[in-house]
Amino acid sequence: MNNLQNFTKGFFKENPVFVLLLGLCPTLGTTTSAINGMGMGLATMVVLVLSNMAIALIAGAIPSKVRIPSYIVVIASFVTIVDLLMAAYFNTPGPNGELSLYDNLGLFIPLIVVNCIVLGRAEAFASKNGVGASAIDGLGMGLGFAMALTILGAIRELLGSYAIFGIQLVKSDGMLVFVLAPGAFLALGYLIALLNKIRTSK
């Protein structure tokens, strides 16, 4: 598999959310709006790239029986580092009191630890490939994840609050069910069905 395929497989062919169905907990939980979904997706991408690279480096030295605990320690460390760095350097409120990036995403960052995409890529790809290829895989998968979460978030925001990226389209409250958890399942189910239809008809 060349680097380009490595990079693009996360978008459609092996999209973590729509095809592999990995990491559904943060997917369903954080996609109440497009911007939340995108934030979670991008934060996951950063951790995914870092952890993939670190694991590709050390995989050869780790006995296979303790590889899962080792990977989890590596992933949890990177998540904590990202959390600390964001709390320190992306935490100043804007001049008019806009929430800082950390205030907007702070809630989701610890959730990345329990995201099985990160462990899944470590196990399925990074432990068997080089550092460069693993970084590309992490970037592609992360972008695919971010894209999926943004799409799902946009649909839920559109139906749930008649807005998109925070811009109110219709002055009304929207269908509340789409902001709540059942709406997440509904929207995701229909999206997967639609994508499966497109894939099988080709």
Added chain:
Amino acid sequence: MNMVVTLLLVTLLASTALAFVYQVTKGPKQAADDAKKNFAIKKVTPEFDNEPGKEAYRIASFDGGDSLVCYPAKKGDHMVGVAIETWTMNGFSGLIRIMVGFDTTGNIINTSVLEQKETPGLGTKMTEPFFKDQFNGKNPESFKLSVKKDGGDVDAITASTITSRAFCDAVTRAYNSYKKGGNNE
């Protein structure tokens, strides 16, 4: 044996890295937290020229529980208002911390949510002007701090009555505690 050594090494390396990052980020994180708090104080009080952060004092909560922090805002020697860091445990996901500013007659000047874990897209709307600005300029003596469903004067957020009630609870705690404990300057 090899496995034990590997795990030990991995965890050792990870904890060293974490300790290092923690040390580096401790200062900037504290500074950012202070900046946020000062910003909230400024937002909820009239113009002042003292340093409320340095003159902060604690008052007991009127119904028990954690004490509240008061930040007095003064102009010259005159007290112009006070910012109170208040809390409630009644949020949909527990703790909510709010900064509430009162002027010297007890009118609410403004509010600013410091910390909350409410449902995104529902309870989080309490940080938006359409909800929180309805408190501005109101005096809790005449403005009943509970949602209309409960016979009060507050317009609740649609589908987030619990959050709306919690917000009222926090503001009530600030007002009642301050009236009972403070305002003696």
